[in-house]
Amino acid sequence: MKMSGAKAFIEALKRENVKLIFGLPGGAILPVYDVLYNDNSIRHVLARHEQGAAHMADAYARVSGRVGVCMVTSGPGATNTVTGIAVAHMDSSPMVTITGQVATSMIGRDAFQEADIVGITTPITKETFQPRSAKEIPRTVKAAFYIASTGRPGPVLIDLPRDVQTEECEMEFPEKIELLGYRIKVEPDPLQVRRAVEALMNAEKPIIIAGGGVILSNASQELRALSEQLMIPVVTTLMGKGAMSENHPLCLGMIGMHGRYEANKLVTEADLILAVGTRFSDRSTGKFDEFAQNVKIIHVDIDPAEISKNVPAHIPLICDAKIGLTRLLEEAKKRMARRSNTKWARRVEEVKEEAKSVYDLEGDLKPGVLLKTLRKMLPEDSIVTTGVGQNQMWAALFFDVYHPRTFITSGGLGAMGFGFPAAVGAKAAAPSRIVVDVDGDGGFMMTSQELITSIAEEFPVISIILNNGWLGMVRQWQTLFYGKRYMATNLKGNPDFAKYAEVHGAQGFTVYSYEDFENAVKESLSCDVTSIIDVRISPDEKVFPFVPPGKSLKEVILHE
């Protein structure tokens, strides 16, 4: 069939089952946008800034498990997506970014709105493509979606020169493609599975660290089954939050710099760690050299480059997390391996009891109390997105998550401004569920123009701004490590967020008490427009526990 590159592009997207594109048009991508004019099988969501479009596509992918798509023009349109792409890359989120590009004859001449986006994004993508003729488009799209969504997922960029979009040619759409240099190993080595189960059975104090990979491979059931079969407690990384329901007695919550007391404590006491789908980020492990010394480590990961990258593994299982956990469980059952009321189980209960007195939950407008209240008021399957900083860590510490893909946060890159557009993207993926952005005043303002997107495109979400008038986490570091010299962290000049909401057509609430908070959440839940809940917390609220940067998990600060 003869058609333009632009038409073939949209046709190829449909074949990938794309239903939604988040984007913002411009000159170099107009031929593709023009094809969408007469085609209502793909919905276009108009973001107000390309960074927002990228975060939306990313969050859409994380909630739905399908590839998220964003589309922008060349030059500034493309460079504005860079933060969004970097977030998706660090957190292994399957996203395809489509950028317009100047015509092939103009590339390299510093043409108007030309940017070398392939060069710029190569280090922060899983793969980039720049088709040089229309004929390459169907195969390029197929490859892009395949690479983005398989193995360890990640963002892929397709840069489309303008003349390639308008060129007409005979098109063939491949059903499958083969990529010589792209192989994925999903089955673990049976020998390593046997070694791993033996080690698990011989361990006295085993623990499982579940990372984002468990969620990406939809392995929550398998994780729970293995944990219950062998009575192994589970801690998660920030990205793994939700991999196991946090009301399960064997789930101890998040580890790391601001990990739960019980989780960090028991990880440091364990004699064996089964790490699944985690890259042992420095924020999870604390000081590498002192993490898990003299501890046997079984590392399950689909990316061979993660094995022994940060923490040396004794038993590597290079495979998909779901398949790896299934094989471990099968092997354990075959050997009738069961562990029960051992000393370790009693120790776990003891530490959990000890932890109860650790958290700061007494007093007025305590973030921990607010998040626990929020949890009680929201349906189980609600989705929470976060900003970055104190708000994010309070949410991770105090908002229990019961299902995978319901806690969406910028873990690796730590990009402020992620929360609100991510909420919009999450709502687009799950329109029937409640979506709440737990944010800070600093981060919210970074992408607050997407408030318009949420109103105009009718994706109502609730944004709870834990407003302390400061860049709170930076201030916390200044308080603890820089002698309270608060350089450039005071956000004086913040708008009145309730009014800010109203001028955008959203509902606004200002909260000074727990009662205000409950009323505001209740009202927000009962109405179908976006609302902003501005919670005036004290700038002196801090996130504890706190393992200072570069320290071991044992050196935790519990209060000021």
Next chain:
Amino acid sequence: MSSNEMHVIVTLVEDRPGVLFKVTSLIRRRNFNIATITVGSTEHEGISRMTFTIYGQEDELRQVVYQLDKLVEVISIVAMKPEEMVIRELALVKIMMPNNGLQTEVMEMVNRYRGHVVDMTPRTITVELVETPERIDSFIREIGKINIIEIARTGITAVVKGADPTIKEVGVNG
């Protein structure tokens, strides 16, 4: 093992624009300590061969190999010890000829290293050497820095010793 042993990495990569950029971008980003890279065509159409030398410990080497292998354009990759391979490097060395009757000595040295004179002026010669990097180093030392006007070296290329190809099957790692 000693901390800075030399390793040779051989890869087959897709022959298309931007591949070298992707490889070097990865090397820079991951802070890998690569000494040489050479690129050339192979017996397969559309596939180039890249040969790297890296000095470092086993775990560093492992990271380099696995990270490079993740690139979609990298089709196959193997890492080997130098003693398992036939290794050659090409050097062009431009030498100022001494005028005190030592010319014969220079020419003898060139012959000893199996070099060829590929260009000549009344005052200079340019010598082509195809040798192991160690032999080239030793030639340069013998000639002496003072007499050398210019050195151009390619970095090494290598094949495994014996009857089998270095990478046995395209698309499968050794």
